[in-house]
């Protein structure tokens with residue numbers, strides 16, 4: 001039941017009947033056709049770029065938005081807009097102007113109240129407006145996952161003042177980690193080893209948080225430092241066919257950002273079962289909330305897990321979108337996380353077969369983030385040599401410039417084991433000539 005824009009009507013009865021049924025039938029194909037499905041991508045980085053590629057392959061009309069021109073996904077999309085997506089009025093204006101059927105947030109820093117309005121006006125917000133709001137807020141997310149769904153997490157407390165922070169550290173013990181409730185990529189986070197670190201951790205959280213412009217005081221989460229053996233990302237897909245989980249992705253983090261990931265990660269079968277169960281429960285709980293709000297809850301989720309030495313598996317957080325560590329799926333799976341996201345969003349069923357690995361025998365795939373430092377425009381040369389080995393690949397994001405550190409590309413490789421794949425991917429970066437010019 002669609003109107004001329006392919007938008008589901010906002011009438012509540014009609015909407016709940018529509019979301020309860022598992023089928024949609026978006027019009028795809030002719031870019032000149034006014035009824036073609038219009039997808040608004042909020043955030044146009046490297047993940048958005050791959051999502052745009054997959055959506056356009058299926059005949060969608062993609063409108064890319066970000067805070068700067070020539071962002072990676074804008075180089076793919078049919079139309080693009082530059083705006084501050086945290087500015088509610090600007091975002092509202094953009095949605096009214098482009099009239100999308102589907103809105104895909106690619107980043108967290110978005111005026112989520114506008115997404116809720118769009119959803120109540122019948123637009124499909126991915127995976128749902130409520131999910132976007134919950135996942136950007138560590139307090140709402142942790143409360144749902146641990147206190148409502150019963151998932152294991154490291155001990156934690158929330159604090160809205162310096163005194164509460166101090167009480168929180170006493171409750172969870174040292175060492176502990178303090179994070180603003182609204183932040184990503186490690187911003188505003190500190191590890192505390194004793195009372196002497198309290199003051200700087202509070203300051204860091206207040207200045208490194210995402211909503212710093214809004215003034216006031218940011219609430220923080222205080223978490224016991226988990227004795228990590230390693231970390232896993234479980235890409236989990238919610239679609240019209242239900243929920244399926246991809247093979248586990250191992251990862252290495254540095255300075256709050258991922259540097260390497262590999263798939264499938266070697267995990268003991270009992271531990272893997274626990275990890276899959278947590279991923280399913282976490283995404284299932286979010287999708288239930290979407291349904292309560294008559295939204296679909298379709299899309300890829302990146303469930304981050306802490307794997308402890310004693311075999312325990314703890315839920316850390318979840319991205320309601322493709323995950324950066326999941327870039328490895330561009331070489332390891334028949335359908336990458338971006339292709340799966342595009343399919344799920346458009347109402348195409350994603351099944352166990354859809355998430356199968358494309359690797360031969362016991363091969364492993366790896367991704368290696370290419371982070372460039374400096375100030376200016378970045379160019380890559382020596383690519384023929386870098387890609388001279390079989391089973392290697394490279395994605396250059398086309399970001400206009402670097403100012404400090406920035407992930408500019410990713411190297412991909414497969415080999416007979418994890419160490420071999422990681423080494424081969426690292427060799428691609430080593431062979432590249434990367435020039436930064438002012």
Ligand SMILES: Nc1ncnc2c1ncn2[C@@H]1O[C@H](COP(=O)(O)OP(=O)(O)O)[C@@H](O)[C@H]1O
Pocket residue numbers: 154177183184185186187223224225226227228231253256304316317
């Ligand atoms: N409680 C913790 N114990 C141990 N390491 C942690 C803890 N919290 C965060 N980290 C480390 O910091 C990284 C980033 O933290 P995370 O909570 O995932 O925030 P972000 O939103 O920045 O990704 C994690 O992937 C992990 O390596």
Ligand SMILES: [Mg+2]
Pocket residue numbers: 304317
């Ligand atoms: Mg994280």
